[in-house]
Amino acid sequence: MPKEQDTPLTTDSWNLIKLIERLAFRTWPAEETIECGDFVFRASQGITKRANSVWTSTGSPFPESNWLEQAKHFYERHTLPLLFHISNVSPPGLDKQLADAGYIVEAPCSVLTGETAIVIANTPDSDSSDDEWEITVTPHANSAWIDEFLLAEQFDASKRAFYEKVLSRIQPLKGFFSFKINGQCAAVATVVLEEGWAGITNVAVVPERRGQGIGRVLLHELALWCKDQGAHHLYLQVVQDNIPAWRLYTKAGFTPLYEYHYRREPLQS
Template identity: 40%
Template sequence: MMNDSITFYNEIDTIASNTWPAEITAYIDHWQLRATQGVTKRANSVLAIGDYPKTADWLPLVEQFYADKGLPAIFHISDASPPGLDEMLDSQGYVHELPCLMMFANAHEAAALAQEKLLLKPPLSITTEWLGEVDEEWLDAFLELERYDKTLKDCYKGICDRISKTKGFVKIKKDHQIIAVATAIVEGEFAGFLNVVVSEKERGQGLSYYLLHALTSWSLEHGATQQYLQVVASNTTAVSLYEKLGYQTKYRYHYRMKYDLAPFASS
């Protein structure tokens, strides 16, 4: 896509961060510190991309920021992070967690491949509904399908409400019951798909292909010709599904976490 890989990684990490806006955001130079009541690592971590901060004591300041909120210090480490950061954090007691993949596909190719897969499956008796903002039904279904605690509802609603880019929330229904949901967010030529979840009882019928086709079609209508997904590397079932739709891993990221922050002299 671009000759300068580092520039590409920086661009995509920045775009991807806009899909999951934190409740509280602070900065140390150009590094973004995100906090959202500890819900999800993405919304509670340092987006460490580009060069190191010029501020000499940036690490104590990061740890102070999270300690003040009763949270562990977490760094989002990717191919866009500065050289040596991962090793330095490791030496400071930060644990390596949750390796993830950034997978990309051409939207037209992904739509065509999803359509081909659907033709091999029996027709689905389902309906599709798109929302510009989340509603109670979408949120309740998302939490139930993901088996998340219902007390997180307001937090997830806040994240979805804060998304400022072109966004769409889809419900797939069967017999008036939601059996799948997902979110698509378009920024420039890129569409990011997240919150993609299908009911376990309905799997194996081609519903995932239907859902990805719906997301891709909506994104094309809103001007996105490229699309990406952030996938936990150990989720081999999802990775295999996306590869069948033409997705390729362009780069990887993981988190560095430190739980036992040392006490500070002042708050």
């Protein structure tokens, strides 16, 4: 989880983390948002933590208002648990305050960054198997891409409407990648580009194709496309216990920049 005092951030690192957090915020726009000072309350039917949590990563102090009571009221109105998204640029002391109040840590993640040219150089430009494969990119998440995404993630159809809506709300330039082998879906991914940075999200390989090196080929194609769109820097988020993903991204040239996690309100007795 974020280290508030152990290793002070340099000014450059602080500013870069604030930038990435702001860009990442725009890659997953919630259904409803309300500002409370520089905090943002987000709600989206309770699907995904990022779209249903309080965003606090602006590098600013606490709001002057009674932000905690307002947050509780907002999430009670939506019948959702109160969840805070906390990073290294959240207000100092926020994580400790919530911990002391019994809020539980969930989903610790790391954000990795890489240079587009380095990732291209560190990944293969083709699959070595005899299978026929193709990668297509569409500017919108059409019905076929949603089908493939749900298949790769093993999500049921009840989540379809949420993903259709959240992906359609993304405003910056975006690309939805579909990787097919012998005409069958093997993997998908999303890239969102803004201010010379490309955020890589929704990377998912269908279960029967995992462990076959598809991720490296897909990552190469993603980086090539980002280069063509003028993005020289890449970032992505990895759950800290996802060892295969860590291995893939670090071999490709990504390095950790910062961490974030969520704090969930304690259960009422």
